Amino acid sequence: MPDNVPDLAPDAGVVLTNEAIKARLACEDLVMTSIKLIDDGFAEQARPLFTNDAVHTANGTVFQGEGVTQMFAARQARGGVTRHCVTNLVFRQTSDTTATIWSICVVYGLSQDDESKRKIPHAVIDFTDSFERQSDGRWMITRREATAAE
Incomplete structure (x- = not known):
């Protein structure tokens, strides 16, 4: 279990x-919409789902504020075919105005070496949103x- 995941069992x-149900649905929708x-191929459109001062950390590389905008623009420009399969979502509302979702994501990418165009898993990621x-x-x-899951 990643270090940043608390003991979830008591809740x-x-x-x-x-x-709380409305909060959960809204937060889950943000996760799934951003990935979709x-x-x-519209990564830049995910930016408005994040606050202006949001922080996005990917394997230790930290993007904040305008850096998040640039990260999404670079992702869109890079192109390529991916499918993020998000599962095991665990929601906890920590106050009336804050919440967290932990999830697991398997990322599939189009194999450039395979004429069948099959997608192969190339990463398992632990998300904390x-x-x-x-x-x-x-x-x-x-x-x-x-x-990246270890």
Whole structure:
């Protein structure tokens, strides 16, 4: 288990309030929408799902604020075919305005050496996404940590 994942068992199975259910759905939607946009070749469109001062860490490389914008632009320019299969989402609301989702992502990429165009897994990633509810009630991603599973 990654060092940044707390003991989740004590909160598992707790009955959520309606507001917590809405928060969970909104945060899960942010995770899945951001990944879908990347896979569909529109990585730059994922940027507005993050706060202006968001931090995105990918295997120790840290992007913040405008750096996140540049990271998404570079990803879109790089192109290529990927499919991020996100699973094992665990949601915890830490306050009325903050939440975290831990998940696992298997990244498939198009094999350039295979005429069959099959996609092969080339990474397993542990995601930790942090969220904050904005003054208008909308949730946004404030931090994403993507670490290759060891």
